[in-house]
Structure formats: structure tokens, C-alpha cells
Amino acid sequence: MxxxxxxxxxxxxxxxxxxxxxxxxxxxxxxxxxxxxxxxxxxxxxxxxxxxxxxxxxxxxIQGPKKIDTKTPVKGQGHPFSRPCSPAGDVLQCSTPTPSQMKRGPPTKKKKLEEKLVHKALAVNVSHIDVTPIPSPNIPVSDSQDVEDSLPSAPRQTGSMSAHHDTDVVTRMKNVELIEIGKYRIRPWYFSPYPQELTELPVLYLCEYCLKYLKSRTCLKHHLSKCLLLHPPGNEIYRQGNISFFEIDGRKHKSYAQNLCLLAKLFLDHKTLYYDTDPFLFYVMCEFDSRGHHILGYFSKEKESSEDYNVACILTLPQIQRKGYGKLLIEFSYELSKVEGKTGSPEKPLSDLGLLSYRSYWSQTILEIIMGLKPNEPGERPAITINEISEVTSIKREDVISTLQHLNLISYFKGQYVLTLSKETRDSHAKSMSRRKIRIDSKALHWQPKDWSKRGKW
CATH class of the missing domain: 2.30.30.140 (SH3 type barrels.)
Structure with a gap:
């Protein structure tokens, strides 16, 4: 038409x-x-x-293009929860709510509509993800020539990620139809700047160990016969059961870090890629078996963050989402913050799935602390401060406050802030924790933080 x-x-x-x-x-x-x-x-x-x-x-x-209102100022991203904060040092008393205290206004129609749209989009999205197990490559190499030599190199604007607002029509469109990594074929969600010659192919093949991108199954098989890696480069700093975490320095292992960012960009829309990976550390979560370590997800963090960010980008691959691995990544990032003796927070803005994962983790972790409180004296109500919750969990104060407000647990009563835990909240927490089968064991972490401010150019 x-x-x-x-x-x-x-x-x-x-x-x-x-x-x-x-x-x-x-x-x-x-x-x-x-x-x-x-x-x-x-x-x-x-x-x-x-x-x-x-x-x-x-x-x-058919409708015409949207009219842009140039007079209305654009609001900033801000914190994901924009409710007013209470003083961080206030003592929060925990009590069972009375019927009058439990009367809260119902969610607004606008809030209900937003949540319905988000959940509907996520539900539809799951059916659109193509995650099909495939047999291991078993195609003979017909030519002894190195078939990888003719592959184009990635553009220089690859590497670590930062927040961005997408206005380019080209980057608004998915450019990779399918990727094959390990035994899975996955349909990407967003644009990623792989070489154009490869994005025009029906399938982009990735080595699941070094993340190198190749143009055919034949090239992949030839590459696997020479690839020396059976796990990510760097140091293995955690192993519990069949789950391992590897720490990768973006300066020492630049090629792997860039390939990892290219892969992640296929599933992250709120970030853009740039070349320099030197200022970043990458923590890759793997599941290992007799064939090697298979990547499940990762997060990156700045070596030096002036705003106390403990995560720059975080991703679990689509084929293992909704199995608890996202919370495991988040829990591991806060475990590192505990060893560092700092409080941390993820870099904003968060993606929609990232925000849901963090909101759930913060809620479960803080409720776990509150429900385990004991009174100091018989007959007294247990009490705790925002600062104490932050110190125990390494969750930044602003995130603790916003989570309590999001859960509608905090209220002002007779001159002090009071936490009221309803039976519904307790039951919901117990149910969610029963589904959380995998947790980080701090005893399995073997890691010492480095003072990057004294290491020159890292």
C-alpha cells in the first residue's frame, strides 16, 4: 500500500x-x-x-505519525521508585498491623493498566523466544584452509556498555535473525553491531567458550577443533555444585570482553556499546559438566565507581530465564560488595526485566532480615534502622527505603516510623522463598578486592 x-x-x-x-x-x-x-x-x-x-x-x-509536543519538558530517568524517602537513621519498629492500619487505598486505574501491559508483554514475549535444543555440530570440514581468516572483524565501537536513548532508525531494528550457541538456537530481541556481512545470514554461530562469532556450522566445527578454552578466561573465584563464577579483566581479556558485550547487546536495549573495556570487570556465571563450562549469564562492574555502582550491566541468557539465575547473579554482586565492605546499587536506568529482578531480590532480602528480628527485651517490639539493614545486606540506603515503600510496609505512627507486616506479606514471602532453590554460599567465594585507584592504568 x-x-x-x-x-x-x-x-x-x-x-x-x-x-x-x-x-x-x-x-x-x-x-x-x-x-x-x-x-x-x-x-x-x-x-x-x-x-x-x-x-x-x-x-x-491507518493513523498518521505522532505529533511531538515540544513544549512539555522531558522528565529525567531518576530512581526506579520515586516515592519520598524517610530519614535513613530513623528506628523502624516492627509490629503486627491493626485493622485500621491495614486499610490502604487500592491501586489506581493507571497503575493497574501499566502492570497489566507489562505482564501481557512479558507473557507474549515468552512464546516468541525461539530456544530450540539442537544436536552437536557433526559436519565434516571439507577444506583444511582456516575458514575463519576471511571473517570480518567487529566494528571498533564494541566493548562495555552505557545508558543511551535510541534515536537511530538502524539501531531500532533487530539485525540478527537467530544465534546458535552451544545446544541452543535463540531469537535475539534487539540490535547488536555485529559485522553486517554476518547479520545478513539466517543464523549467526557463536563458540560458547570464547564467544567468537562465525558464519557457518562448518566454521564453528573447525574453530572448536582449535579453541583451547573450555571455560571463560580469567580466574574462577566461586564454585558451588555445578555453578562457577569467573572474573574477567576487560584490559587483560579484551577480545572475550568485547564478544561478551556484543552477545549481551542482543538482549539489552537500554545500553549502547563503546570500545574501551579496560575500566570494567566481568563476572561470568557458568554451569559445568564433562564437556566444559557453559555460560548462563554475567554482570559487569566498573573498577572504580564514583557513585558506588556494583553492577553496570547484568544479563541472564533467555534459555535459562525464570529459573532463579537472575537473582543468583544479583546476590553474587552484593556478596562481592560485602567483601569490599561497601553498599552498592545497579547502574540506572534498569531494563524492565532487570527492574523486576532487582525489586524482587531487594524485597526478599529485606523481608528475610526483618522477619528474623528478635526483641532486645521481653515484651518489646523488635526494632532496626535503615542504616542497619543497609549494612547487613550491602543494599544502598535509597534502595532499602524505596523497597519498603513499594511494599507498603513503612508508615508514620505516633511520631515514629513503623514497619507493619501483614499475614498476606508473610505468606507471600514464604512462598517466594520456597521457590528460590539456588543461593550463594559465601564460604565458596575465594576472592580479594583490589584497590584500583593505586594501580595506575589498571
């Missing part, structure tokens, strides 16, 4: 459903005489963006 141009909006039917949702046209192309449109579903995360045909559109309900 000639009048369907970039910026126009039209209702589009979801790939695995019957519902239509308003979508913005980002780009279009002609394939075998048929026009396809790259669309973004409004009110949904970009991971659901896709190429569609006109047959899935309601062409009689």
Missing part, C-alpha cells in the same frame, strides 16, 4: 494471537515482490518488534 510510510501507525495482529495492537511503522522493504514492514507495537517492549505483511494489518484504520 503506497500510503504506508515510516512513522505511520496501524493496528497489527500479533504473530501468535488474534488480538490487534496499534503499531508504528519503522521501516519497509520489498521481498520477492511483496512489501514487508518493520513495526513497533506501542505500549509494548521493543523485543516484540518484527517484520509483518499487509495481511496482518487493519488497513482501514
Amino acid at each position: 503506497d500510503n504506508l510510510e515510516e512513522g505511520y501507525r496501524v493496528p497489527v495482529k500479533f504473530r501468535d494471537g488474534e488480538d490487534y495492537h496499534l503499531a508504528e511503522i519503522i521501516s519497509k522493504k520489498v521481498v520477492n515482490g511483496e512489501t514487508k514492514y518493520y513495526i513497533h507495537y506501542e505500549a509494548f517492549n521493543k523485543r516484540l518488534d518484527e517484520w509483518v505483511e499487509e495481511s496482518r494489518m487493519k488497513l482501514d484504520e
Whole structure:
């Protein structure tokens, strides 16, 4: 249809459903005489963006481009929870709420709608992830020549990540159709700056040990016959059961760090890549068996952070999400902060999935502390301060306060701040903790923090 141009909006039917949702046209192309449109579903995360045909559109309900209001000031990202804070040193008394104290206003209609859209987007997204086990490569190499030599190198703008606001049409569009890593094929969610020659292929192949990218299964098999790694480079600093963590220095292992960031960018939209990995440490979580260590996820952190960030980027790969590994990564980052004797917080802004994971971890950890409190004297109510919670958990004070407010646990009563734990909150916490099967054992961590301010150029 000639009048369907970039910026126009039209209702589009979801790939695995019957519902239509308003979508913005980002780009279009002609394939075998048929026009396809790259669309973004409004009110949904970009991971659901896709190429569609006109047959899935309601062409009689086309809308023009959105009008941009230049007079309204743009609000900053700020903290993920923007409620007012109470004084950090106030003593919080824990009590069982009375019926009058438990009367709180219901969530607003706007809040309910936002949560419904988020959960609906996540539910739809799960059905769109293509995570299919595949057999190990078993294709003979027909030529003894090094098939990797002809591969293009990655662009120089690769490496660690920082927050960004995406305005480039090219980076708004997914450029990799499928990746194959280990025994899985995964459909990426976002753009990542792999070499263009490889993004035009139906599948991008990755070595699951060194994360090198290759153009075919034959190249992958040839590479695996020479790859000396069976685990990430760097030092193994934690092992418990079949889970290991490796610490990788972005300066010493630059190639691996850059490949890791390229992989992560396929599933992280709120960050952009830049070249220098030297100022970062990468902590890679692996599951090991007789074949080697298989990457599950990672987080990175600055060697020196002026704002006490203990995580710069964090990711669990899609094939192992919703199994508790995200919280394990977060718990490990705070375990490192405890060894350092610091409080920490993740770099903002967080992705939607990252925010959900951190909010859940903070809630469980803080409730675990509060519910384990004992009164100092018989007949007294147990008491604790915000600072004490922060010191015990290494969670930054601002995150402790915002979590208590998010859970509606903190209230002002008779001149002091009081924590009220309802039976519903206790039961919900017990249920969520029963599902948390894997935890970090501090005794299995063998790591000493370095003072990077005294190490010159790291």
C-alpha cells in the first residue's frame, strides 16, 4: 500500500494471537515482490518488534505519525521508585498491623493498566523466544584452509556498555535473525553491531567458550577443533555444585570482553556499546559438566565507581530465564560488595526485566532480615534502622527505603516510623522463598578486592 510510510501507525495482529495492537511503522522493504514492514507495537517492549505483511494489518484504520509536543519538558530517568524517602537513621519498629492500619487505598486505574501491559508483554514475549535444543555440530570440514581468516572483524565501537536513548532508525531494528550457541538456537530481541556481512545470514554461530562469532556450522566445527578454552578466561573465584563464577579483566581479556558485550547487546536495549573495556570487570556465571563450562549469564562492574555502582550491566541468557539465575547473579554482586565492605546499587536506568529482578531480590532480602528480628527485651517490639539493614545486606540506603515503600510496609505512627507486616506479606514471602532453590554460599567465594585507584592504568 503506497500510503504506508515510516512513522505511520496501524493496528497489527500479533504473530501468535488474534488480538490487534496499534503499531508504528519503522521501516519497509520489498521481498520477492511483496512489501514487508518493520513495526513497533506501542505500549509494548521493543523485543516484540518484527517484520509483518499487509495481511496482518487493519488497513482501514491507518493513523498518521505522532505529533511531538515540544513544549512539555522531558522528565529525567531518576530512581526506579520515586516515592519520598524517610530519614535513613530513623528506628523502624516492627509490629503486627491493626485493622485500621491495614486499610490502604487500592491501586489506581493507571497503575493497574501499566502492570497489566507489562505482564501481557512479558507473557507474549515468552512464546516468541525461539530456544530450540539442537544436536552437536557433526559436519565434516571439507577444506583444511582456516575458514575463519576471511571473517570480518567487529566494528571498533564494541566493548562495555552505557545508558543511551535510541534515536537511530538502524539501531531500532533487530539485525540478527537467530544465534546458535552451544545446544541452543535463540531469537535475539534487539540490535547488536555485529559485522553486517554476518547479520545478513539466517543464523549467526557463536563458540560458547570464547564467544567468537562465525558464519557457518562448518566454521564453528573447525574453530572448536582449535579453541583451547573450555571455560571463560580469567580466574574462577566461586564454585558451588555445578555453578562457577569467573572474573574477567576487560584490559587483560579484551577480545572475550568485547564478544561478551556484543552477545549481551542482543538482549539489552537500554545500553549502547563503546570500545574501551579496560575500566570494567566481568563476572561470568557458568554451569559445568564433562564437556566444559557453559555460560548462563554475567554482570559487569566498573573498577572504580564514583557513585558506588556494583553492577553496570547484568544479563541472564533467555534459555535459562525464570529459573532463579537472575537473582543468583544479583546476590553474587552484593556478596562481592560485602567483601569490599561497601553498599552498592545497579547502574540506572534498569531494563524492565532487570527492574523486576532487582525489586524482587531487594524485597526478599529485606523481608528475610526483618522477619528474623528478635526483641532486645521481653515484651518489646523488635526494632532496626535503615542504616542497619543497609549494612547487613550491602543494599544502598535509597534502595532499602524505596523497597519498603513499594511494599507498603513503612508508615508514620505516633511520631515514629513503623514497619507493619501483614499475614498476606508473610505468606507471600514464604512462598517466594520456597521457590528460590539456588543461593550463594559465601564460604565458596575465594576472592580479594583490589584497590584500583593505586594501580595506575589498571
